[in-house]
Amino acid sequence: MYVAVKGGERAIENAHRLLAHERRGDRDVPEVTLAQISEQLALGVDRVMTEGSLYDRELAALAIKQARGDLIEAIFLVRAFRATLPRFGATEPVNTGDMQVWRRISSTFKDVPGGQILGPTFDYTHRLLDPQLAEGFVPEQPMTAEASQAATPRVTDILGRDGLIETSPQAESDAPVGDLTREPLSFPADRDLRLQNLARGDEGFLLALGYSTQRGYGRNHPFAGEIRFGEVEVEFFAEDAGFAVPLGSIELTECQMVNQFKGSTTEAPCFTRGYGLAFGQSERKTMSMALVDRALRARELGEEAGAPAQDEEFVMSHSDNVQSTGFVEHLKLPHYVDFQSELGLLRKLRQEFAEANQAVELQEAAE
Amino acid sequence: MSSTSSTGPNSKQAQRKAAMTVLAHSAAADIAGRLAAIAIPKHENLREPENGLVMLRGRVGGDGAPFNLGEATVSRAAVRLASGEVGFGYTLGRDAEKARMIALCDAMVQSAELSGEVEAKVIAPLRAAVDAERSRKAAETAATRVDFYTMVRGEG
Numbered sequence: 269m270y271v272a273v274k275g276g277e278r279a280i281e282n283a284h285r286l287l288a289h290e291r292r293g294d295r296d297v298p299e300v301t302l303a304q305i306s307e308q309l310a311l312g313v314d315r316v317m318t319e320g321s322l323y324d325r326e327l328a329a330l331a332i333k334q335a336r337g338d339l340i341e342a343i344f345l346v347r348a349f350r351a352t353l354p355r356f357g358a359t360e361p362v363n364t365g366d367m368q369v370w371r372r373i374s375s376t377f378k379d380v381p382g383g384q385i386l387g388p389t390f391d392y393t394h395r396l397l398d399p400q401l402a403e404g405f406v407p408e409q410p411m412t413a414e415a416s417q418a419a420t421p422r423v424t425d426i427l428g429r430d431g432l433i434e435t436s437p438q439a440e441s442d443a444p445v446g447d448l449t450r451e452p453l454s455f456p457a458d459r460d461l462r463l464q465n466l467a468r469g470d471e472g473f474l475l476a477l478g479y480s481t482q483r484g485y486g487r488n489h490p491f492a493g494e495i496r497f498g499e500v501e502v503e504f505f506a507e508d509a510g511f512a513v514p515l516g517s518i519e520l521t522e523c524q525m526v527n528q529f530k531g532s533t534t535e536a537p538c539f540t541r542g543y544g545l546a547f548g549q550s551e552r553k554t555m556s557m558a559l560v561d562r563a564l565r566a567r568e569l570g571e572e573a574g575a576p577a578q579d580e581e582f583v584m585s586h587s588d589n590v591q592s593t594g595f596v597e598h599l600k601l602p603h604y605v606d607f608q609s610e611l612g613l614l615r616k617l618r619q620e621f622a623e624a625n626q627a628v629e630l631q632e633a634a635e
Numbered sequence: 636m637s638s639t640s641s642t643g644p645n646s647k648q649a650q651r652k653a654a655m656t657v658l659a660h661s662a663a664a665d666i667a668g669r670l671a672a673i674a675i676p677k678h679e680n681l682r683e684p685e686n687g688l689v690m691l692r693g694r695v696g697g698d699g700a701p702f703n704l705g706e707a708t709v710s711r712a713a714v715r716l717a718s719g720e721v722g723f724g725y726t727l728g729r730d731a732e733k734a735r736m737i738a739l740c741d742a743m744v745q746s747a748e749l750s751g752e753v754e755a756k757v758i759a760p761l762r763a764a765v766d767a768e769r770s771r772k773a774a775e776t777a778a779t780r781v782d783f784y785t786m787v788r789g790e791g
Binding site: 317318323326350353354358361364365368369383384385387414415424435437439445446449459467468502504512513515518524545547 | 648652655656659660682686687688689690691692693694695696697698699700701702703704705706707708709711713723725726727728729769770771772773774775776777778779780781
């Protein structure tokens with residue numbers, strides 16, 4: 269139990285002043301700007317937006333700067349900021365099928381309609397440190413080619429036409445959509461809540477869980493049916509205007525995992541699916557999310573569910589790094605009163621132990 | 636009134652949405668620059684520009700039931716021209732002034748008198764810039780299109 273303490277105001281103030289000084293670092297080195305963070309540390313910004321659960325590049329960049337590059341601290345700052353603004357409502361669901369694609373790959377079909385588009389990727393790099401980047405490197409302008417006007421349908425839509433993959437679960441258009449920022453978690457949780465939880469969940473945690481399913485803890489035989497990254501338009505039904513107004517576009521990454529098939533006496537076998545969606549270019553995150561989403565469907569699909577990644581309560585209760593860090597890091601706060609009572613109890617137990625031992629020794633000596 | 640009529644309410648709404656799309660994709664400074672080139676009619680703020688959040692929604696599997704993905708910052712405003720047209724401005728981000736300019740443009744787009752000029756001198760050039768930027772990115776992306784080919788495996 270944590271009991272509040274008082275005092276230390278001056279020390280705290282001075283510590284924060286020292287933090288600001290250390291954050292700035294050597295004052296002879298130019299200060300980093302938000303635009304530099306947003307442009308040059310773009311994937312860190314994407315992660316902070318995704319797990320901070322707030323799409324705003326500039327705020328995420330500010331959070332990263334304020335947090336000295338500690339992304340979980342930055343995510344915490346962004347989450348806290350959310351509470352300062354009113355929510356106008358929810359957007360129309362985005363259509364990832366209409367995405368302006370900047371990258372799109374399928375590991376299942378080499379001749380996927382619309383083509384395989386590598387885009388800006390670390391894939392196929394040699395992971396050798398590049399000394400050129402250390403200073404003043406000016407990259408070449410990118411090559412260009414004629415852009416195809418062909419549509420880029422989702423791979424799952426193509427498989428779906430032949431009934432080879434299960435269809436996505438549908439909902440009535442006015443059915444409420446679960447929102448874990450408004451209602452506390454309860455179990456069992458529906459797929460909408462699970463996906464919301466995973467979308468803002470810690471990338472490292474989901475990566476480890478996804479990996480665990482590949483290693484046999486809840487195996488579900490995944491293929492990366494498709495990963496796409498690009499821009500989607502966002503619309504919001506504005507009551508004052510009376511129609512869905514365009515808000516602009518956001519960058520998203522989507523992963524469609526195609527998994528082991530399932531059938532029954534009444535249904536022909538077909539592939540099952542796991543889904544991942546995140547802000548910005550977040551491939552590792554969406555792949556991990558899709559693996560875990562599929563693992564969490566074990567019971568629904570009549571699979572034996574004993575692995576950690578299949579345990580909805582375990583996964584959803586520990587995926588949030590702001591909650592996790594809050595509880596782990598609160599151990600740093602003064603627990604003096606609590607500790608004093610533990611100490612008192614321990615001294616008493618040790619005294620009883622000593623007395624009991626003494627009694628035994630006396631008895632043995634007497635015998 | 637036919638929905639395909641070029642003067643029907645649906646076509647007006649489509650025109651407003653098309654203009655709003657261009658404006659939402661444009662930088663506030665660029666909109667301001669274009670607005671500076673035309674005569675701005677008398678108007679008042681009907682809703683003071685303000686910041687807020689919207690919950691962004693995706694769909695399970697991309698095409699299924701909706702779920703809440705995460706929030707985004709937005710700005711909104713509403714403007715009324717002295718001639719009565721009411722315009723609405725919504726945009727991602729925290730630039731409330733941008734929302735106000737979008738609302739002003741939306742009001743002008745609805746005005747029979749002003750829509751021609753705002754289309755020609757504000758929306759059209761901004762659209763050209765947005766399209767050019769998108770084409771540039773699409774061309775850079777297209778250069779990374781790859782043709783994988785599979786090697787024949789096994790005894791051969």
